[in-house]
Amino acid sequence: MSILLSSSDIDRAIKRISHEILEHNQGITNLVLMGIPTRGAYLADRISAFITEIEGPVATGVLDITLHRDDLRLRPPKPLLPTKLPPGGIEGKDLVLVDDVLFSGRTIRAALDAIGELGRPRSVQLAVLVDRGHRELPIRADYVGKNIPTSKSESVKVHLSEYDNEDLVELIK
Amino acid sequence: MITGHLLSAADLSKDEALNLLSTAKELAAITDGPNKKLPTLRGKTVVNLFFEDSTRTRISFETAAKRLSADVINFSAKGSSVSKGESLKDTAQTLQAMGADAVVIRHGSSGAAKRLADTQWIQAAIINAGDGTHEHPTQALLDAFTIKQHLRNDKSDLTGIRVLIVGDILHSRVARSNVLLLTKLGAQVVLVAPPTLLPVGVGDWPVEISYDLDSQIEKCDVVMMLRIQLERMADSFFPTEREYSRRYGLNSARLAKLSKSAIVMHPGPMNRGLEISADSADDLKSVIIDQVKNGVAVRMAVLYELLGGAQIGDSK
Numbered sequence: 001m002s003i004l005l006s007s008s009d010i011d012r013a014i015k016r017i018s019h020e021i022l023e024h025n026q027g028i029t030n031l032v033l034m035g036i037p038t039r040g041a042y043l044a045d046r047i048s049a050f051i052t053e054i055e056g057p058v059a060t061g062v063l064d065i066t067l068h069r070d071d072l073r074l075r076p077p078k079p080l081l082p083t084k085l086p087p088g089g090i091e092g093k094d095l096v097l098v099d100d101v102l103f104s105g106r107t108i109r110a111a112l113d114a115i116g117e118l119g120r121p122r123s124v125q126l127a128v129l130v131d132r133g134h135r136e137l138p139i140r141a142d143y144v145g146k147n148i149p150t151s152k153s154e155s156v157k158v159h160l161s162e163y164d165n166e167d168l169v170e171l172i173k
Numbered sequence: 174m175i176t177g178h179l180l181s182a183a184d185l186s187k188d189e190a191l192n193l194l195s196t197a198k199e200l201a202a203i204t205d206g207p208n209k210k211l212p213t214l215r216g217k218t219v220v221n222l223f224f225e226d227s228t229r230t231r232i233s234f235e236t237a238a239k240r241l242s243a244d245v246i247n248f249s250a251k252g253s254s255v256s257k258g259e260s261l262k263d264t265a266q267t268l269q270a271m272g273a274d275a276v277v278i279r280h281g282s283s284g285a286a287k288r289l290a291d292t293q294w295i296q297a298a299i300i301n302a303g304d305g306t307h308e309h310p311t312q313a314l315l316d317a318f319t320i321k322q323h324l325r326n327d328k329s330d331l332t333g334i335r336v337l338i339v340g341d342i343l344h345s346r347v348a349r350s351n352v353l354l355l356t357k358l359g360a361q362v363v364l365v366a367p368p369t370l371l372p373v374g375v376g377d378w379p380v381e382i383s384y385d386l387d388s389q390i391e392k393c394d395v396v397m398m399l400r401i402q403l404e405r406m407a408d409s410f411f412p413t414e415r416e417y418s419r420r421y422g423l424n425s426a427r428l429a430k431l432s433k434s435a436i437v438m439h440p441g442p443m444n445r446g447l448e449i450s451a452d453s454a455d456d457l458k459s460v461i462i463d464q465v466k467n468g469v470a471v472r473m474a475v476l477y478e479l480l481g482g483a484q485i486g487d488s489k
Contacts, residue, residue: 064199067213067477077174077482079192080199117208 004148004156007167010129013145014043017127018050020143025094028055030122032093034063036111037081040099042162043129047098059086063097063118068110085118095121096143100158102128105139130169132156175478178290178299182310182353190354191330193474194318200477201470204240214243217274217480220297222264224250224280229441229465230302230312234277237472243480246273261285265294273297275480283307298479306344306405312440313350315471317358319464320395323436332359337389339365339421340399340448343372343410347440348399352380365389367421369410386421390430397438398423398449414447424450428458436460 005013025031028051035044041062048060062084066072097111108126115124127143132150150156150171159168175189185193203211219238221231231247238245248268250256255264261280268276275298278286283305290299303309317331324334336355342348342364355362362380364371375382383389390396401417411417418424423437431437437449437459445451454461 067203067211067481072213072481075482076176077478079174080196080477082199083202113212117203117211118206 001173002171003168004130004171005146005169007161010145010160010167010169013129014046015050017143017145018047018054021047021096021125021127022051022055024125024142025096028058030092030094031058032086032088032090032095032121033058033060033098034090034095034111034115035060035098036063036065036107038163039158039160040097042160043100043127044098045162047127059088059093061086061090063111063114065107065110065114068113068117070106070110083114083118089119090115090121091119093121094123094125096125096127098127100129100160101156102126102131102139102141102144103134103156105135105137108139109137129158130156174482175475177479178286178301179310179475179479180286180290180299180301181308182313182350182357183308185310185354185357187330187357190314190317190358193314193471193478194321196477197314197318197467197470197474200473201467204470204473209240210242211240212242213477214238214241214480217243218246218272219243219275219277219476219480220246220248220268220273221302222248222268222276222278222280223302224255224278224285225303227279227303229468230279230309233465233468234300234302234311234472236469237476238275240469241473241476243274243476246271261288262292262294265289265292269295269297275300275476277302279303281305300475300479303346305346306349307346308350308353309346309440310350310354311468311472311475312347313354314475315464315468316347316351316397316438316440317354318467318471319438319460320355320360320436322463322467323460324394324434330359331355334360334395335363335393336360336395336397337363337365337386337393338397338399339386339423341370341401341405341410342366342375342399343370344402344405345399351397352378356380363389363393365421367411367417386427387430390427391432394432394435395438396423396431396435397440398443400440400442401444401448403444418447422448422450423453425452428453428456431458438464441465 033044035041064081064083125142129145131144277300279302285304286301
């Protein structure tokens with residue numbers, strides 16, 4: 001087991017991603033952040049809080065993707081988590097999906113389907129804390145905290161203080 | 174999460190029940206959106222096997238299955254080979270051969286659903302949609318959901334809520350399932366009925382018993398009126414319908430005595446003018462239409478939990 005990102009690394013990555021999101025979308029007017037539970041939702045909240053500090057409040061929501069997973073049949077059913085739409089909805093917005101680790105890309109594919117159920121945003125972008133490679137689908141991230149080359153047998157574990165009592169990204173061999 | 178079958182409200186632990194209700198809440202929110210259909214159960218087949226007549230339970234299960242993209246086959250005893258004398262076993266084996274993933278069964282005999290689940294006639298997940306005078310677990314779940322929706326916030330159970338269940342307890346599978354589930358969730362249940370319409374052994378149930386509706390009506394949060402099952406009233410359980418209605422029916426005088434936040438429920442179909450007056454059924458306190466709406470969400474949750482994930486026998 002080795003530590004890939006410390007608490008301050010995570011903090012800096014979130015701040016940089018926030019700036020990149022603002023730069024790319026020219027501000028917060030048409031912006032919506034949607035976090036994918038569990039940890040993606042906390043990351044979205046952190047990005048939202050930082051953007052609020054520098055430019056003002058940004059619409060933020062939570063997107064549960066359980067019902068759209070293509071591996072539903074392969075494992076026991078999971079309890080559904082709440083999906084929270086921001087007050088203005090997502091119709092015609094520039095939507096930024098936020099997740100902790102980008103791996104096969106299947107979660108994001110499911111998220112794209114789930115978004116289709118809720119409305120039609122003008123664009124969908126993707127922000128992740130860690131990109132560990134090994135994509136199985138043609139999906140890429142627009143904002144990446146850290147690119148970490150891994151082997152398929154390893155796993156990357158993100159800890160966030162809201163859920164795991166500490167901020168840490170570790171590689172488990 | 175529940176696995177296997179749903180045969181009785183007694184099979185559910187408190188956590189499983191609360192989990193189902195919160196899943197139902199999420200599904201209700203999704204299906205209130207512009208797109209009501211989810212891909213979750215695509216390719217699964219749900220058979221509605223109805224040996225007794227039903228409007229809302231069958232339609233509710235059908236709607237729930239279709240919103241999750243399952244294929245639905247409706248089977249009713251009338252117009253099938255059952256009227257030629259085919260047995261439950263042969264019917265079940267026919268459905269097995271056609272590849273049913275879930276069977277929703279309504280049957281006039283108590284224990285029919287358990288019989289299907291315990292034998293090797295069919296491998297599908299069995300959901301009890303009412304068996305004789307025994308149980309109707311999804312009705313209890315939707316009633317709990319409706320009570321929670323109106324009287325409790327998200328996380329909590331039903332502790333402190335006083336529920337009157339009034340009427341034909343003897344023949345009511347709805348009452349049995351509700352007693353099991355609501356008391357498990359912390360509610361206080363009072364059964365109100367003439368002594369002739371209470372089952373033998375009711376003294377051992379975790380409930381209070383009363384023969385007098387007027388003494389109870391002021392101090393309850395929920396009043397659930399049961400249908401007088403005229404088709405099961407061959408023996409004389411009460412002198413006349415008029416006398417029953419005056420002593421145990423919900424009318425506007427009794428409605429006025431209810432506390433401000435109390436709600437009126439009825440599992441349907443209603444005998445307007447017998448156990449519930451028309452103005453009570455249509456009053457603002459009545460949540461009978463909400464019960465029907467919530468039934469779809471609750472049944473979606475049950476189908477999702479039983480069929481959504483890996484099944485026994487699925488290849489990995």
